[in-house]
Amino acid sequence: MQQNWSQYLRLMIALLGLSLLLGWLVGFPLYGLLAGLLLYLGWTLAQTKRLLRWLAQPDTASEAPDSVGLWGNIFDGLNKLQKQHIKHRSALQERLQKVQQSANAMRDGVVMTDSRGAIDWWNGSADYLLNLRNGTDQGQLIQNLIRLPAFIHYFEQKQYQQPLELNAPARAHLRLQIQISLFGDNDRLLLIKDVTRLHQLEQVRQDFVSNLSHEMRTPLTVISGYLETLSDHSDEVPANWQRALATMAGQSARMEALIADLILLSKIETGDRNLHEGTVDAGTLLRQVCNDANALSGGKQHRIELTIDGPTQIRGDLSQLRSGVSNLIFNAVKYTPAQGQIRVHWSAGEQGPLLTVEDNGIGIDPTHIPRLTERFYRADPSRHKDTGGTGLGLAIVKHVLLNHDGQLIISSSLGKGSTFSCQFPAQRIVASEALPLESGQ
Numbered sequence: 001m002q003q004n005w006s007q008y009l010r011l012m013i014a015l016l017g018l019s020l021l022l023g024w025l026v027g028f029p030l031y032g033l034l035a036g037l038l039l040y041l042g043w044t045l046a047q048t049k050r051l052l053r054w055l056a057q058p059d060t061a062s063e064a065p066d067s068v069g070l071w072g073n074i075f076d077g078l079n080k081l082q083k084q085h086i087k088h089r090s091a092l093q094e095r096l097q098k099v100q101q102s103a104n105a106m107r108d109g110v111v112m113t114d115s116r117g118a119i120d121w122w123n124g125s126a127d128y129l130l131n132l133r134n135g136t137d138q139g140q141l142i143q144n145l146i147r148l149p150a151f152i153h154y155f156e157q158k159q160y161q162q163p164l165e166l167n168a169p170a171r172a173h174l175r176l177q178i179q180i181s182l183f184g185d186n187d188r189l190l191l192i193k194d195v196t197r198l199h200q201l202e203q204v205r206q207d208f209v210s211n212l213s214h215e216m217r218t219p220l221t222v223i224s225g226y227l228e229t230l231s232d233h234s235d236e237v238p239a240n241w242q243r244a245l246a247t248m249a250g251q252s253a254r255m256e257a258l259i260a261d262l263i264l265l266s267k268i269e270t271g272d273r274n275l276h277e278g279t280v281d282a283g284t285l286l287r288q289v290c291n292d293a294n295a296l297s298g299g300k301q302h303r304i305e306l307t308i309d310g311p312t313q314i315r316g317d318l319s320q321l322r323s324g325v326s327n328l329i330f331n332a333v334k335y336t337p338a339q340g341q342i343r344v345h346w347s348a349g350e351q352g353p354l355l356t357v358e359d360n361g362i363g364i365d366p367t368h369i370p371r372l373t374e375r376f377y378r379a380d381p382s383r384h385k386d387t388g389g390t391g392l393g394l395a396i397v398k399h400v401l402l403n404h405d406g407q408l409i410i411s412s413s414l415g416k417g418s419t420f421s422c423q424f425p426a427q428r429i430v431a432s433e434a435l436p437l438e439s440g441q
């Protein structure tokens, strides 16, 4: 480049020298110089025009014009740059095509939207699962195509830790699971899975448990009835049968509790279908359950303390909330040694209603906490033989909270005690002027 530049300078000086010499030969050296400069200016303008014309043409693949000297170097440089650019662009295009082809080959649907929700691109499976139409749906807001309130809420709240399940908008027989990821400038990538088969299997499982529990309830009631009659006439029963009778009565009571919990759980698991919402006074509910907990504690004399802070009227299903709250408070009684302290606290601030049940009982090893709400999961089975629990209590609590858009937070330390917190959304609080709608109590 340096070499080109000094060559070019030399050429310029030679040209000016020549024009000066020619001017001098005809007796007008300055006119000669001027004529030489004008000649050079004209040539430069002509080259600039060629460059502008080339830049203005839409076909970027055509080569820059040929020229000599400095302009020749500029055009060659531009040609080189353009060739590199074309190569780079076709490599990118090829890669993009491969990504699109592989996304199209996926069985799951993929949809890309911008930050508002306008659809940029989708693959073939999304075409089928969401019934998107090429041509018309490009650029449409996805909220206008999937109008289900659950989807719109999920899409707009931007908390995508958990996927959302819903029926396909245009194909009611399909059950879809949608997971959204944020990328770029709040753009969104929707991954849509067809979970119809899994959903059907889950339905079969739920129906099986529910039917079995109902079917077992009748024979068990008969057995328990006879055992009760026999216990009432225990003086007529031979002495060596009395212990067996007491054990049978205890076990049948356990089975009855288990079946009652199974039936309750399968009812709660169905979500909205069995939710009977009204206005519930959490204060009254907690006072009643704490009274029952005192009775359950009996001779163990637990100190059960209830404190209430802020509004207590919430929107919810009284019977489900009663089951959830009872399970938490009764567990605190069951897993806290005699004379232990149990604190039940209700507060309703800006974050929404929060119920905490805190005990200074046996506590739970933190490794068990993530699995506690699974059915029949017990932190340490050997220590819980005598509690008479069904192993379904916390699973019930979890589903009750899910049905009320809340969440359960457990913290505990072994040997020191546990805290179970139920956080409900602020929208569940019933404003005081809207109160005498319906009483949950």
Ligand code: ADP
Residues within 6 Å of the ligand: 327, 331, 332, 335, 336, 359, 361, 362, 363, 364, 372, 377, 378, 379, 380, 384, 387, 388, 389, 390, 391, 392, 393, 394, 395, 418
């Ligand atoms: P269970 O009928 O066995 O009480 P739950 O589902 O109610 O079943 O609870 C599951 C397990 O969680 C219990 O077996 C127990 O190990 C543990 N757990 C629940 N509540 C408490 C508590 N307050 N203190 C210590 N452990 C608890």
